[in-house]
Amino acid sequence: MALNQHRYEININWTGNRGTGTSAYKAYGRDHTVTAVGVPVLLGSADKTFHGDRDRWNPEQLLLTALAQCHMLSYLHVALKHGVVVTKYEDRATGTLILNPDGSGQFESATLHPMIYVADPATADLALSLHAEAASQCFIARSVNFPVHHEPGLLTATQD
Secondary structure: OOOOOOOOOOEEEEOOOOOOOOOOOOOOOOOEEEEOOOOOOEEEOOOHHHOOOOOOEOHHHHHHHHHHHHHHHHHHHHHHHOOOOEEEEEOOOEEEEEEOOOOOEEEEEEEEOOEEEEOOHHHHHHHHHHHHHHHHHOOOHHHOOOOEEEOOEEEEOOOO
């Protein structure tokens, strides 16, 4: 594998067989586990709308999570490069999934709402402008085929 290539591996184990497998649409559970070497087990299911368990993570939430995490990590790196000291970062990501008449579906868009806290009020404008650079660096956002919007907010140490 080339130095500029990185490989990731996860394992999915369906745990939703209620005894008759997929004999009927409502006869099986959507529960599953996601594992990878060195990290805790992630409990997954389908969205409640699709007969899943609302107490488990669903793929749609995980996709939004990946987008938000990737943007945050890219943003923190970009901020460091530009000398902006971030003291706190929060995000409330939202996404819209549309269903098609044939039962398929896809994300139409996602919007990240990062709230950034910076130590120096003089860097506020620069800090807000760095979201564009971070977005262009985010591996996950660059890999999806729907728009990922950003509606950032900013607070300085004197405002919080």
